[in-house]
Amino acid sequence: MITAELQKGWARSLLEAGKAPSAPWLEALRRKAGDLIDTLPPLNRKQEAWRYTNMEPLLERELQPVVTPPPAYAGEVPEGIAPHRLVFVDGWFVPGLSDTARLPETVTCGGLSDAVADDDERVKNRLGSVADPGAHLFTALNTALVNDGLYLHVPAGVKLEAPIEIFWLNSEGRNRLVQPRNLVILEPGAEATLVEHHLPGAGAHYFHNALYELILDPEARLAHFRVQDESPTAWHLSRLAIEQSGDSRYHGITLAFGARVGRTEYDGRFVAEGARCDLRGLYVVGDGQLQDFHLDVRHAVPGCASREQFKGLLHGKGRAVFDGRILVAKDAQKSDAELTNDNLLLTRDAEVDTKPQLEIYADDVKASHGTTVGQLEPEQIFYLRARGIDRHRAVRLLCEGFAAEIIEHVAVEPLREQALARLRRVLAEIEE
């Protein structure tokens, strides 16, 4: 079990190793987060949020923070599907592998550390304004060592039609601590689509600890499609802190295939009326893997809507955790929330812990939740076989159908095709 001692010792040595010069204002932000580390409770079973997700094997490792841009990347860079692309290696922006030339000049898109070096006022004002560094050990660690990551700023009224595609890759070597800090600011009425691929690149053993701050000003729209396909020996954590102003729309989908332990946290907050967020996720988990989704969506003001739809496909000895919390505050009348989590277990050894939580303090709201954990229906398999489709293919078709209900919401067609192909690769290999 992770003790306070172990956690403190582990984090402190990382803070020491991760020291790097930076602007004074950023230094202050880092130091504050670093100071929090001693006060944070250990990530063990006693904390509900970590009850089923054992981080101990990670904390037993000596990780190495990446404090300077890595040398030339020797691995392959996948072909993209969008005209705008950003490549990050070990969490650092690599301009030479990226192409943002076709973006409007008023849009800023690139590495966070460049924006800090440019003394960007918006970064100064808004970095750290949405994500709570004290949420847990890893948010504190990310903030205490903040260096580079994605920075996107879209000015008021600018609508980007084509997606911006982001590749997160890793260089060779073991036990790197990769900590992108991602800041996205969409000004009033701005629109953008982000497509993210989390890939091993040339790496295998690393911990990707990302912290996002996504700020949607009034009437802004962000479509955000993420494919987590990390190395099966890597650890991955993404926390997405989202702040939505009035009438903004956030549409997020995470498709999680990779990593030994993967965790995605959606931390959503509505700050003005009329906003809506749609969160969806699919996790496909097999032997030696754990996939964990944590949602915390807070309806703090009236008249906002949220949809949360998550599905899990588990095979082998795969494990998953789903914890979906929706809070409707006392004054948040006319809130509308709907959460579902459906799990399909293909084997007896697969295991899922699912916990939807609706906390409702207002009286005039529409809210519902439902979770299921089940197996394939024998009637469905028989129906397909009676039509000439053999058992193995029948199972694959049904699993594809189950997952398609999430994948079909990916509005970028080539990505949808990629995701389906990825799913088929898993399904072709699984044994019931």
Added chain:
Amino acid sequence: MLSIKNLHVKVDGKEILRGLNLEIGKGEVHAIMGPNGSGKSTLSYVLAGRDGYEVTEGEVIFEGRNLLEMAPEERAWAGIFLAMQYPVELPGVNNMTFLREALNAVRRGRGQDELDAVAFMKLVREKAELVKLPDKLLKRSVNAGFSGGEKKRNEILQMALLEPKLGILDETDSGLDIDALRVVAEGVNSLRGPERAFLVITHYQRLLDYIEPDHVHVLAHGRIIRSGDKALALELEEKGYGWVLEEAAA
């Protein structure tokens, strides 16, 4: 084509079929009628190869092969098609994808080449026209949210695509209004031919007004207790099942 001899079947340890005999020849249409619980659906599922049906005695020979030893998909390849009483919903599985998978699986099983996407589209449109299944239902999930009539039309569409030698219709008329019944029956009739036989299982005579059988059998207590021509169906409609059951008991 199909020869069932002394078939005994147990479901959950309870004997449902008790010595059923039936011979179906090429091109023939046989109707099996009978009261609820007589074993009609059990017969259709045993022929299609569903799990949970234990054959304790007897044999089923289809085109010279022992049907009972074959997996459900092998039976489909060999030419058995069961149009189900309650077609199963497959959420998320696109109907067009399903139809193409099924057709190509059956074609592979029969040693034929698969159809490419263009040829398949042409064929499926043509067959869908036959059962008046709207295009939009081809794009939806299989049977999900379909009305009773749409589900049954989707069954007949599958039958038209898979071109079985023996089509088994299990209570295809249940839950259909008269217009839907007519469309389904017309679809079936268009598939009739000298090489294709049908086994029409129904509780009511109504369907047989549209699909005229060559032979009518009454199934009761797991056995065929009376056989005749289509006049028998009319007699049953008029007098009910009571008199046949009494005569059989006597």
